[in-house]
Amino acid sequence: MRTAGAAGMPEPALSRATVDRAGEHRTDEAWLSAAWLREGTRVVLVAEDRTLVAEDGTGQAEIVLLPASAAPDGMRYFLGSDTAGVDYFAVSVPGLEPYRAPGVREGGLRELGTLLAAGDVGLLVHAVALDAWHRTHPFCPRCAHSTDIAFGGHMRRCPSCGTEHFPRTDPAVIMLVTDGEDRCLLARNAAWDEGRWSVLAGFVDPGESLEQAVRRELVEEVGVRAESVEYAGSQAWPFPASLMIGFFGRTTDPAITVDGEEIAQARWFSRAELREAMTEGVVALPSGVSIARMMIEHWHGGPLPRTPSW
Structure with missing residues (x-):
């Protein structure tokens, strides 16, 4: 019997990054001003969670980076520097249409998260998170x-x-729980459309540890008590300011009691049952940009059918 564990789980799509955030420069206004004026500096335009991208015909995309001299006015954020010495900034704009060129389109972070290379993902997640905070x-x-x-x-x-x-980050736990038969617990939020299922999640209470939050949320939402809790990984979720902290849990008591308010349905799935439900269109899982999908596929032992997701 396979058991859940963090070892070997792929890195979540939005956790990838290669650009050094270079936080030591943030307090140096002279350095920031000089960096903005450097010829090699590049700028990401961000409009809420959207930016401009160019596609290469292979299904991948890359962010359209502007020289600082061509960037419009707007709130400006320093994103960091890469190993080649290129400095990166983001500029907030109300819309992207005025800056589109032939062969360029706009896209949102949820869509682009799995299409962009690690360097671009890191830049966009950083820019979107900062912009969401400043705008509000x-x-x-x-x-x-x-x-x-x-x-x-x-x-x-x-x-x-x-x-x-300083920008806020709201920690939220997200947990994949298995029972004695190594089945996976999935649930459907009452606010979701029929057929949308995922692992359970919830925000961390003040003064609460992450492990305590996992156990509390499970009991509150589905009446399940986890005997063990193991860290799986984390992923920024800047919609607008969350950090999703993943855990695998185990229980020996599979009895479920949904709260009837936040959770409409919950059930245990074997691997075969989940594949069948997805193939039949009964279950739609989160898209590959979510750590939830990574955790489910890690438990499953490999990729699940690429049926419609959300």
């Missing part, structure tokens, strides 16, 4: 004064009261 946090929560971008886009400073505000 323009004012100081202490005095309500408008704030200014600082630290290369990694902080906002209030000129009125001097408070410094």
Whole structure:
């Protein structure tokens, strides 16, 4: 019998990155200004979770990077530097259509996450996460004064009261639980369309450890108690500000009691049952951009049918 474990699980699509974030430069305004003016500097345009890409005809895509001299005005974020000495920034724009060229299209992070190379994915995840925070946090929560971008886009400073505000990240646990027969527990959220299934997940409470959050969410949502909890991996999910922290769990008591509010259905699947349900169109799993899909396929022992996903 195979048992769940983190060893050998592929790296989640949105966890890939090659560009050094070079955080030591964020507080150096002179360095940032000089980097922006360097000839080799490249800029990612970001409009919410979307950017411009070019496709190579093989199903892969790459981000269209502009020289800084051709970049429009907008909120500017320093993303880092690569081993070739190229510095990267992102600029926030209200829309991408004015900057499209022949052979270029726009796409969102959910779609592009599995189509882009690691370097481009890392840049886009970073840019989308920063932009989501800046667009929704323009004012100081202490005095309500408008704030200014600082630290290369990694902080906002209030000129009125001097408070410094940093981007938030909301930790959420996501867990694949197996029972004594090595079946996988999947559930359907009450807000989802019929046929959409995934592993369970939930936000971490204040003052709670990750393992405690896994056990609490399982009991609250489906009445299952995990005897063991093992870290699987993590993935940024900037929609708008989550970090998905994956765990594999085990239980010896497969009895399920759904909460009837957040969870509409939950059931155990053997590997054969899951393949059959997907082939028949009864179950649609998350797309390959999600750590949930990675965890399910790791438990399954290999890729599952590429049926419609969400």
